[in-house]
Amino acid sequence: MSGRNAFYAQSGGVTSVINASAWGLIQGCRARPDTFGTVYAGREGIIGALDENLIDTSKFLDDTLEHLLWTPGGAFGSCRYKLKGIEQNRTEYERLIEVFDAHDIGYFFYNGGNDSMDTAHKVSLLASEMGYPLTCIGIPKTIDNDLAATDNCPGFGSVAKYVATSTAEAGYDIASMCGSSTKVFIMEVMGRHAGWIAAAAGLASERAEFPPHMILFPELTFDADDFLNEVDRCVADYGYCVVVASEGIAYADGTFVAESGVKDAFGHAQLGGVAPALAKLVGERTGHKYHYAIADYLQRSARHIASKTDLDQAIAVGEAAARYAAEGLQGVMPAIIRGDGDSYTWSIQPADLSDVANHEKFMPRDFITDNGYAITQAARDYLQPLIEGECFPPFKDGLPEYQRLDLERLVARKLAPRA
Amino acid sequence: MSGRNAFYAQSGGVTSVINASAWGLIQGCRARPDTFGTVYAGREGIIGALDENLIDTSKFLDDTLEHLLWTPGGAFGSCRYKLKGIEQNRTEYERLIEVFDAHDIGYFFYNGGNDSMDTAHKVSLLASEMGYPLTCIGIPKTIDNDLAATDNCPGFGSVAKYVATSTAEAGYDIASMCGSSTKVFIMEVMGRHAGWIAAAAGLASERAEFPPHMILFPELTFDADDFLNEVDRCVADYGYCVVVASEGIAYADGTFVAESGVKDAFGHAQLGGVAPALAKLVGERTGHKYHYAIADYLQRSARHIASKTDLDQAIAVGEAAARYAAEGLQGVMPAIIRGDGDSYTWSIQPADLSDVANHEKFMPRDFITDNGYAITQAARDYLQPLIEGECFPPFKDGLPEYQRLDLERLVARKLAPRA
Numbered sequence: 082m083s084g085r086n087a088f089y090a091q092s093g094g095v096t097s098v099i100n101a102s103a104w105g106l107i108q109g110c111r112a113r114p115d116t117f118g119t120v121y122a123g124r125e126g127i128i129g130a131l132d133e134n135l136i137d138t139s140k141f142l143d144d145t146l147e148h149l150l151w152t153p154g155g156a157f158g159s160c161r162y163k164l165k166g167i168e169q170n171r172t173e174y175e176r177l178i179e180v181f182d183a184h185d186i187g188y189f190f191y192n193g194g195n196d197s198m199d200t201a202h203k204v205s206l207l208a209s210e211m212g213y214p215l216t217c218i219g220i221p222k223t224i225d226n227d228l229a230a231t232d233n234c235p236g237f238g239s240v241a242k243y244v245a246t247s248t249a250e251a252g253y254d255i256a257s258m259c260g261s262s263t264k265v266f267i268m269e270v271m272g273r274h275a276g277w278i279a280a281a282a283g284l285a286s287e288r289a290e291f292p293p294h295m296i297l298f299p300e301l302t303f304d305a306d307d308f309l310n311e312v313d314r315c316v317a318d319y320g321y322c323v324v325v326a327s328e329g330i331a332y333a334d335g336t337f338v339a340e341s342g343v344k345d346a347f348g349h350a351q352l353g354g355v356a357p358a359l360a361k362l363v364g365e366r367t368g369h370k371y372h373y374a375i376a377d378y379l380q381r382s383a384r385h386i387a388s389k390t391d392l393d394q395a396i397a398v399g400e401a402a403a404r405y406a407a408e409g410l411q412g413v414m415p416a417i418i419r420g421d422g423d424s425y426t427w428s429i430q431p432a433d434l435s436d437v438a439n440h441e442k443f444m445p446r447d448f449i450t451d452n453g454y455a456i457t458q459a460a461r462d463y464l465q466p467l468i469e470g471e472c473f474p475p476f477k478d479g480l481p482e483y484q485r486l487d488l489e490r491l492v493a494r495k496l497a498p499r500a
Numbered sequence: 501m502s503g504r505n506a507f508y509a510q511s512g513g514v515t516s517v518i519n520a521s522a523w524g525l526i527q528g529c530r531a532r533p534d535t536f537g538t539v540y541a542g543r544e545g546i547i548g549a550l551d552e553n554l555i556d557t558s559k560f561l562d563d564t565l566e567h568l569l570w571t572p573g574g575a576f577g578s579c580r581y582k583l584k585g586i587e588q589n590r591t592e593y594e595r596l597i598e599v600f601d602a603h604d605i606g607y608f609f610y611n612g613g614n615d616s617m618d619t620a621h622k623v624s625l626l627a628s629e630m631g632y633p634l635t636c637i638g639i640p641k642t643i644d645n646d647l648a649a650t651d652n653c654p655g656f657g658s659v660a661k662y663v664a665t666s667t668a669e670a671g672y673d674i675a676s677m678c679g680s681s682t683k684v685f686i687m688e689v690m691g692r693h694a695g696w697i698a699a700a701a702g703l704a705s706e707r708a709e710f711p712p713h714m715i716l717f718p719e720l721t722f723d724a725d726d727f728l729n730e731v732d733r734c735v736a737d738y739g740y741c742v743v744v745a746s747e748g749i750a751y752a753d754g755t756f757v758a759e760s761g762v763k764d765a766f767g768h769a770q771l772g773g774v775a776p777a778l779a780k781l782v783g784e785r786t787g788h789k790y791h792y793a794i795a796d797y798l799q800r801s802a803r804h805i806a807s808k809t810d811l812d813q814a815i816a817v818g819e820a821a822a823r824y825a826a827e828g829l830q831g832v833m834p835a836i837i838r839g840d841g842d843s844y845t846w847s848i849q850p851a852d853l854s855d856v857a858n859h860e861k862f863m864p865r866d867f868i869t870d871n872g873y874a875i876t877q878a879a880r881d882y883l884q885p886l887i888e889g890e891c892f893p894p895f896k897d898g899l900p901e902y903q904r905l906d907l908e909r910l911v912a913r914k915l916a917p918r919a
Contacts, residue, residue: 125680154675158677160681249902253801254797260547261581357776376798377670378670479884
């Protein structure tokens with residue numbers, strides 16, 4: 082006898098290993114046919130549920146699904162779409178339950194960050210209130226590493242490895258030419274409120290004279306004069322200055338250095354261009370020749386340089402989600418727990434969604450040096466294991482052998498379109 | 501008996517495999533002790549010769565030098581410094597010869613692009629005129645792939661592999677979210693006059709609906725209206741549009757789309773910011789949500805995703821340079837010659853520096869599709885073998901095990917400082 086069906090959705094900004102979590106979940110469900118029927122994936126995440134655009138993952142053979150382990154992006158589509166509070170938009174939650182009911186969906190797996198854990202939590206509350214039996218499990222995912230209740234987030238280790246590697250590489254480039262060419266190089270990385278990604282660049286060097294010479298964290302106030310003084314000092318002492326800047330750094334009055342005035346669907350300010358803004362400052366106030374790079378989506382899709390630790394954890398949280406649901410847990414998220422020993426170990430344990438939802442985890446102050454521009458040994462000890470290990474994708478004709486799933490044939494709809 | 505000493509210098513923008521050419525040359529010289537004495541490298545390229553800052557490469561053991569095979573940047577330092585014409589600045593050429601004479605240097609190996617091949621050619625002419633016996637050999641290097649007389653340039657294959665891989669990866673990211681998020685993504689790559697690097701992005705997709713959807717080549721005139729129409733068409737047809745833009749694209753009147761007004765030491769306009777300029781156009785004229793990335797130095801230092809073909813060729817031109825010098829050739833550069841067969845083969849043959857110097861090789865028009873926004877099968881056939889093969893560096897603690905050479909102890913000077 083087969084169990085009830087499951088619904089899986091990818092949410093928010095994708096990562097280079099989010100598909101590995103999907104793979105872990107689907108395998109975890111396939112291994113428990115008494116508990117789980119078909120695993121449906123939402124076409125474009127939660128919008129796929131609202132629009133009744135469901136992908137039947139049982140149509141995919143194992144050797145097709147295997148590509149999820151090394152293909153970046155969101156294989157089923159993701160979205161930037163936040164369900165409002167139940168009071169403001171009860172209809173949307175009811176529509177979700179209606180679609181779930183029409184397809185005998187008894188399990189809701191939501192793979193995302195803070196906002197998604199909040200949504201999963203709310204859906205579980207409403208289903209219970211409506212008397213609809215629904216197991217809601219969150220699966221952590223965010224490159225920002227800012228989720229509470231988990232030691233780190235799947236997706237972060239790989240972007241950390243990319244940023245540290247790229248900073249090291251660009252550093253070698255600039256060091257070799259700074260005598261007659263670029264003296265200041267600025268690399269902009271993601272991180273709206275939390276500086277974890279920028280911090281990871283610090284792993285590229287354990288000595289002050291090696292790049293990156295300065296890291297700009299959104300947790301600290303940006304002071305242009307202090308920044309320029311330190312740039313000058315680095316150029317004087319080392320011949321050049323490599324700066325890694327979080328997109329979210331802001332002045333004392335709260336203005337983002339890179340504010341563009343545009344807001345996304347979650348109401349967050351759309352940032353971009355902190356590197357050109359800093360470069361302009363450097364050029365005008367110091368006269369040093371500069372260059373800048375903006376990694377943008379490259380950093381979060383760079384599956385070719387993903388961390389093996391990150392990949393393993395992404396798979397593990399997917400598998401654990403299926404196991405928790407089978408064990409009858411409700412409203413939880415598999416969290417990564419770091420072991421106490423000297424060498425890095427980790428395990429997966431359930432955390433309550435209510436403890437995760439809408440809490441952002443920032444860099445602790447003692448992870449940042451007193452001058453505010455580098456990471457401490459405590460930060461290194463935390464960050465280093467997360468970038469450990471390589472897991473290159475297979476290559477064909479010189480390029481990674483990524484593969485698109487065929488998402489065109491959706492499950493037949495049973496309901497009228499939503500209003 | 502030991503032969504006369506050699507001088508090696510890295511010139512201009514560095515690549516992820518220029519050090520592999522240095523390794524090939526040094527090994528080639530070490531293998532011929534009857535011909536070559538010590539190989540000195542210039543600290544910061546040709547400036548090292550002018551300032552008599554010489555690095556004695558015989559001090560480095562083989563297992564230290566081996567790191568040159570996988571460390572990006574210019575291990576001995578490079579520079580942006582172009583010797584003027586002999587008529588304008590004969591003193592500088594004479595100083596070079598003076599330094600060479602003081603250190604019994606009979607071989608000059610110059611590892612660079614167009615400007616450097618020109619300099620090597622001029623030095624060989626002047627040495628001959630002055631009656632100073634000096635063998636001058638160029639070693640090709642440039643990510644731009646614009647050198648004449650060689651089928652391709654060491655350094656290009658690796659940046660091509662990086663750009664194609666990154667475009668593919670970012671494409672997966674954007675495809676998964678375009679329904680509710682970014683619709684237009686622009687990646688800016690290097691390429692001042694020649695579009696080879698941008699063209700390489702085209703290898704990421706063989707079908708029009710897959711990214712990149714548009715490539716902007718500096719060989720063609722940029723037409724904003726036509727560009728925006730095509731962006732709109734892609735968004736309508738595919739849901740999103742991935743654009744790869746050469747930094748050097750220009751309007752019909754010759755104005756660079758990204759002109760910043762600053763010139764470098766070679767008198768070339770310093771470009772930067774074509775991506776934000778295009779993004780601004782897209783935002784203002786189409787209203788589509790956009791993101792952009794600027795790969796900048798990341799692309800030319802990304803040794804972690806270097807092409808094995810490129811690495812092999814970089815080593816081979818270094819080794820061939822030593823061999824040519826030993827064989828008594830003068831004023832030549834080892835060129836890469838493509839075999840005629842269906843499958844890719846290559847060999848190294850000498851090309852006259854006078855045939856290489858100051859000629860730029862552009863993308864042939866038949867490598868670009870009629871609409872001007874994609875590459876043809878002829879371009880694919882040319883480009884694909886150059887990104888073939890992987891040669892990951894060794895990793896330690898999660899990062900590539902790059903290493904700096906100790907360049908502090910220079911050879912004792914024998915001359916007074918130059919005026």
